[in-house]
Amino acid sequence: MSKVITPKEQDYSQWYNDLVIKAGLADHSAVKGCMVIKPYGYAIWERMQAVLDGMFKATGHSNAYFPLFIPKSFFAKEAAHVDGFAKECAVVTHYRLKNTPEGLIVDPDAKLDEELIVRPTSETIIWNTYKGWIQSYRDLPLLINQWANVVRWEMRTRLFLRTAEFLWQEGHTAHATQQEAIVEAEKMLDVYTEFAEKWMSMPVIKGTKTASERFAGALETYCIEAMMQDGKALQAGTSHFLGQNFAKAFDVKFLNKEGKSEHVWATSWGVSTRLMGALVMTHSDNEGLVLPPQLAPQQVVIIPIYKGDEQLAQINEVVSKITKTFDADGVRYKYDSTDHHSPGWKFAEYELKGVPIRLAIGARDLEKGTIEVHRRDTRTKQFVPIEGIEKFVKNMLDEISTNLYKKAEELRTNNxxxxxxxxxxxxxxxxxxxxxxxxxxxxxxxxxxxxxxxxxxxxxxxxxxxxxxxxxxxxxxxxxxxxxxxxxx
Amino acid sequence: MSKVITPKEQDYSQWYNDLVIKAGLADHSAVKGCMVIKPYGYAIWERMQAVLDGMFKATGHSNAYFPLFIPKSFFAKEAAHVDGFAKECAVVTHYRLKNTPEGLIVDPDAKLDEELIVRPTSETIIWNTYKGWIQSYRDLPLLINQWANVVRWEMRTRLFLRTAEFLWQEGHTAHATQQEAIVEAEKMLDVYTEFAEKWMSMPVIKGTKTASERFAGALETYCIEAMMQDGKALQAGTSHFLGQNFAKAFDVKFLNKEGKSEHVWATSWGVSTRLMGALVMTHSDNEGLVLPPQLAPQQVVIIPIYKGDEQLAQINEVVSKITKTFDADGVRYKYDSTDHHSPGWKFAEYELKGVPIRLAIGARDLEKGTIEVHRRDTRTKQFVPIEGIEKFVKNMLDEISTNLYKKAEELRTNNxxxxxxxxxxxxxxxxxxxxxxxxxxxxxxxxxxxxxxxxxxxxxxxxxxxxxxxxxxxxxxxxxxxxxxxxxx
Missing domain, CATH: 3.30.110.30 (C-terminal domain of ProRS)
Structure with a gap:
């Protein structure tokens, strides 16, 4: 079977790569360092986005969208910033191709006056925009987030963990006082912490970075750090107190309540598709992905085991009652009654994909009034009465979530x-x-x-x-x- | 007041531009031809996305993400496609900047072997990927959508309507037969039609494009066309039957049920932030935006008219009962009790922003047990008993939605x-x-x-x-x- 995964004890790095590709999360693309996020991986990312977006809105932030391109001169305005990003910038120099007898070429007559950088992060273009939006203390705080793709040219890439292009969100806020900006940066770190721990079942340590590990242009970088199963650390999110650096670089001032002109205080904060890598490496095993129920696209898969249409019809009837309750309770499930593949193949496939609970139901189960419940995190199974199965499943989902967190915490303690x-x-x-x-x-x-x-x-x-x-x-x-x-x- | 909008009878184009900027939908950016989508505009786009995304999923599609960059050679593979897009491509030629005594320059030593094109559309990179995903008829149909930014270099740009970078969704599907692909292309045109008519209150005509107006690489382009208030047409969405052109260009074949190898059939379909322009130009007037309640970020704004904290407290109490029902009914509202601005200023502001219904409530209203209801589309107001106001508002929202559609349809009939x-x-x-x-x-x-x-x-x-x-x-x-x-x- 081509879906065998290298055991992590043998080669952790290969295990990770096998898993990401074979579970259908992502693929390498024809463009060096850029990945394709496949539907199953993207479905998990969509759930992450939805939860985070809700948390950002609940803390008063609105989404907006700023240009993909940044004029080269903007980078030069904040010295630390340009030092941090200059070496990994994708640069647009021309705006036209041309068909010639020798083939398709970049049209030399279509050279840009000023080169454009594909955003590696958006502080510069955003603070250049904020200049037009902020005049008075009444315009503050300005609490904005952007969901976007960014590009940081990397020579050595790994799916999700380090790619030339990645997806992320970047919050960019503007405040009247230093204190308010610091409170904001810390608040967003708390949001990330809650997301990691509650939604990803991934314990993290909150802290600040040392000066040399700080974001290019920040006065303070807050971060959350998680431990992967190989004992390595993974930075899962950062929140920066930017002081007045960008406000000064782009001359963004406001009139305070006393009518005095001051530079604005800033924060920025972000998490990215890197979280997908963290999720995989925190919980998964040699059989495949292990997903926390909170983020799993399907929390339960139901597989009928039958011979002939009559048996299937009987099973369908029982299953339809169960799924009705799942619908009402907001349990995400998939009923896979397709006959392309055998039940055994399906079992392996959904283990690989990390579906938290598998229900298998056959003719004999119907007779006995039971259903086989398989739990992905512990890989244990048991027979449970059909009557009340919905509640049993709901409780088990909660248990799995708690157990995954505990296991990860134990791993961290032990290491x-x-x-x-x-x-x-x-x-x-x-x-x-x-x-x-x-x-x-x-x-x-x-x-x-x-x-x-x-x-x-x-x-x-x-x-x-x-x-x-x-x-x-x-x-x-x-x-x-x-x-x-x-x-x- | 700086928020005055040029009347459309005087200068339609200026009216549009004033409206987009003054209602806070979008702004020009420092990058030629690229716009900034401001929070209010983005909130409308988010609602459009959410509705469309739900419709795509209900028709069996999954989201995925493909690289921003496309190798130049990929374009050359489909002759009509390259002809259509070569003249408007942003081209990445280098991957590093360098600080020199003369300033920040593009590092000449960091030139790419093959230039990368910022995607103007993703058929080529996606079909190159599909080659690895499709082997057998069991892998078909492949029904995938992507939400992304794209770049088409434009010399003459207009906010939302024609920008160098814009946001869109692009569906890319693969099918076993010609017939299935045609059915898909037509089905997605129906989805767009339903979205335009039901959610945007914008009547459209479904049709096919002539050969010269077809998408570059398509055998048939289906479209929906809407009429703007100046009588001009706006193409609001397109769905393409691509035949086997891209499958042949990227050698994507599958084994059919009979074990014979065949090229795959394809469609692609998309709508973009251009719909924001269509929305504005279909319904708005000289006072500002007019938004259909289905897409309005806030459907109702409630404004208290009070002197002193005691009156405000009384009003708050009444309002909190109303908003409780709104919450339960899913009515999106804003209660603006801030005292930065006068009620008059707020009235004008929310008219400018196109909030469908305004409720104003003052001390005298409390005495009489009534509330002032102002309807944005007709700009009429009336006093309505507080008792039962929630139901009244819900009905009025439906009426507004229907009325906007009718008005737009009449305009089209008359023109x-x-x-x-x-x-x-x-x-x-x-x-x-x-x-x-x-x-x-x-x-x-x-x-x-x-x-x-x-x-x-x-x-x-x-x-x-x-x-x-x-x-x-x-x-x-x-x-x-x-x-x-x-x-x-």
């Missing part, structure tokens, strides 16, 4: 270590992987040297972190708290 | 003419504008000459058209049916 010396630190990273909590002297130099040495980076300085005296594992200089080091995606 | 001679034809176009039903000899030459002469194009050959003997108005050659000529957006 979190304290290191007090550099030797210890390196040994843990070599032998155990995971998160290493260690003291650090707060300098970029030390951070850089540890990274060069071990490939581990500081994932975050946790919020509300325990304060304790200690010594930097590398320099021995004094430190007041441990930070989280890990190898990361 | 549809038959012309039997070329003199008559030209006179109508000069003096009356609108749709002109006339006989045509079926040749592209005649079509072209009439266009050069009068700027009118054949908008469509209506489906189920009345068959009648006649003579081409231009060439005098025999014709079996009238087609619709008009000047168009």
């Amino acid at each position: 979190s270590h304290k290191a007090n010396t550099y030797e210890e630190f390196k040994e843990i990273l070599d032998k155990k992987s995971g998160f290493v909590w260690a003291h650090w002297d707060g300098t970029s130099e030390t951070e850089e040297k540890i990274k060069d040495d071990t490939k581990a980076t500081i994932r975050c300085i946790p919020l509300n972190n325990t304060q304790e005296e200690g010594k930097c594992i590398y320099s021995g200089k004094p430190s007041k708290q441990r930070v989280i080091f890990a190898k990361a995606y | 549809s003419h038959k012309a039997n001679t070329y003199e008559e034809f030209k006179e109508i176009l000069d003096k009356k504008s609108g749709f002109v039903w006339a006989h045509w000899d079926g040749t592209s030459e005649t079509e072209e000459k009439i266009k050069d002469d009068t700027k009118a194009t054949i908008r469509c050959i209506p489906l189920n058209n009345t068959q009648e003997e006649g003579k081409c108005i231009y060439s005098g050659k025999p014709s079996k049916q009238r087609v619709i000529f008009a000047k168009a957006y």
